[in-house]
Amino acid sequence: MKSILLTTAVAALAFSTGYLVNPQKQLPDTSLADREATDDAHAAARQQAPLNIELPDTFRALAAQYPGLAENHLELNRVLYGMTLELVESDPATAASLLDQFTDENARLGAQELVLAIWSEQDPANALKWLAQRQLLYGKEQYEGYYAYALSSLAMLDPEQAVVHFHTLEPGSPARRGIIEGITQGWGQSDPQAGFAWLEQIQDLPDVDDQLLNEAYTQLMMGYMHLDRDAAAATIAQLDSSRLRAELVRPLVLKYAETGFEDAVNFINSLEDPLAQRYAAAQFVEVEGPNHPSQMIDFAINNMDLDSGDQTFLRHAFMTLTMTDTDEAMAHYQQLTGASRNAAMEAIAYSVWQMKGPNGVELWIESLPDRADRDDGYAALALHAADNPDRIFASLAQISDPSKKVTTLESIVTQVAPNQLFDIKKLLPDTNLEPQQTEAISAIINERITNEYGALLVPPSV
Template identity: 25%
Template sequence: MSSSRSKVIAILSATLIAGGVMIAIRAPRGHDPRSSGNGAPSGPVTKPDTRAASLPAPGLEEWSQKIAGTDLRDFGSLMDEAMKIGDEELRNKVIVGIVDRWMLEDVDAFNKYIASLEVKGPPLHLAAVMGALQESLTKLDPDRGASDEIFVTLQRLISYLANHDPEKALVWSKKYLLDDTLESSLLAVARGMARTDVDRSLAVIAEIKSPFRRSQALATVGAIWAARDPEAALEWAGDLPYLSERALTLNSVLMAIAQKNPKGAASALQEETKIIAEAYAKERAERLAASGKTEADYANDPDSYNEAVESGVITPPTSPDLELLENAAKLIAEKIAGGDPAGAIALAESLPGDYLKLKTITGVLEGWAKSDPEAAFGYANKNYPDNTDLIKSLYGSWAAKDWTSAADGVSLIADRVKRSSALEAVITSAAVGNNAADIFNYVNKLPPSVSTDGVKYAAATAICEHSPQMAWEIARGISAGSAQYRALKGAFAYLVIANPDQAENLLTSANLSSDTSQKLKDMLDAVVGN
């Protein structure tokens, strides 16, 4: 046995037997994260795997030799083996030993292993590794601990703890993170705490300095709180002092309430938007008075008005904060419109600001399209004949319920361009249900007058992820060069990943422009390494 190998085994043996310190303790800002008090992080605590066979197991010395002697490429399998150790104390020490060496010698591979556990690993395995990681991180020397790779590991740990033990996540965040990274983690911690202790969560939010992160945190906590106690959450959100934070938080709260009580949410939306609009109008009037001019003065001098708005001397006529409620307004209207379209329309018309009204009407049409799509189209065609986006939203919602019926329903649209736009929305929505073969056959059967480049492009991009070869065939039929290249590129990217040989054959046999062929060949070469 080489001297270096013997040294590694000796270190690992000492670590396993002591269950303690290896390498050098990293304790920034005078605190040891392994301490057991005040919610500080600690090592792994796992339950034994009762499925493991009751056989004589290796002891500490044998495990230390196995950890030191195993190729790092096999550490995933070694960890699986360690998880089967019946003795909890031994199992935890062995897992720490594995993580210690992995962190020292191939942290990138360790991060990938954690990622795989997050996606498909047994929860107890992930918990055990994260517990060990808390101990292993404290043993890194300062230079190693400051590396980018370790920082990624630390962020994964904090993200995990934010969901499973937010108090520990808070300790780790404050100790090791700075600036926006810290504030982002505090947001995650607040979210985790809100599930059990809203007051504690709000105390964490109070520490967030960034208005953007604080608004995100308030909105997130508001949604969680509203699902449990809608009245309390609504009262709290409505009392937030800053209008932008209030509007954004109300948006989340009302969306949560709308899931079970859309009409109650509608009443609250009307009341809260009225309060925000009135507060904004009062502030605007004060600024207008301070400017020494009247509305009429500015109306007669557009240049002066634009300059005053841009400089902040006065504000626009409608509160931009109202726009932050668009998702709630749209969802509430959609929920109501399925059974009471007239009531949903009345809600939209009662709200302040043209932008918010229009977004609410979008929700009306999407909800109405699920119950009576032809009536919804009749309303939209009469009241918003030139709004293509509304028509697309309507048909997209119709297609989500019955895409073939929606495809036939585009015949209701007289204008050819608008009809094509609606069909694009139908196809895009239909692809969500993984109907690639049906979409492919449908597009191929369309008459030339209907099968526009826009329709083909929508179909190709919609199905390229799941059926890249079908998407490729559709894209080849696009006549416009730039649109064809974008569609071909999207399909080819998935083809190259799935089957490089097939991708090369398709490219060789396709009759494409030399420029397009070369660009796609460059993509292929980059993947296969030519």
């Protein structure tokens, strides 16, 4: 009895501040019209049979102890909610039998969603039967939302039985579309081949579009690759869609990476589809790069077109490696050309700056034996100092190659904040560029000022 009363006290607080539901799996919201229709249905049900259900002995004991319980609606709802909390984990069917006796509809709704959430997880088949018996008590939208919720749990436990329900749902309905994901997840964890066979059966249905089908294949493969990654890889290779193959190898390459760097590299190299290979390599370096910076840079140099793609990975890998071994980072830098070389130096210089400060990074740059490397280093410093025009031009002054100085300045004036443009324009003569080069950079600055300060009636004097 003590346990029940304690639970009841907790329940009172629970439904005074918002009723408890399963935090891991949110039940669908329902419309006001649906809720009002449901409230009316439950009120009618109570008038026809007030407290005329099989109640647990503990509830009968409380009713005997408090003779006026049925008339005291606030206390009645508190006790009922406490009983629901007490019973739902061990006996959701009995907990469900209490729902129609609530007189407070918000309390009843909170208890109902709690019962449905837990019952659906434990025994979705019987939860669905219970819902079907109560269909007339709900509005259409509310019932379909609850039904889809319970059905998704059934699909995870028994996808074959969920398929039977799938074919009874209205084509194109949210419940029918949603259950496809649950079914493929369930089969992915138990019988992927049955899942593939089912997707082939439904792929030509009018309400199964390409996007839905691709999402279903993805869900199925996510489960399959946890069961047998090699079999999953072989199945992916047989898919007709190159784009789908490319999407599916992204999580799969990480499964291979779990057993070692070389396993992932060998898997990538085994892919015959160029698009799939490119996607797998990009996913591999993005996720695993921070864990193996030196190895990953070598892999990227040998397997990827670094100059034409996003340099984010390369910067992160070089920053990580520089912090532990600057000399090794510079050795990798020497292997690069073009945009990837610039990105690498930007990352190395930034990391050295972080470790040694602005004076320390300048000393490090001056220690580099090759003049071109020193130019790259000062160009990187100028880019990092984009919010300080004086430091920008101090770094530019150290660059010996005029073309390098021009390309660096062009990058800066296209990237800096608009409020820096005016100071940069004033300092341009200090760069000692050729007149036509100064004019070209001034034109970029003027265009940005015109575009980004267009709201002014009179643009700032430049």
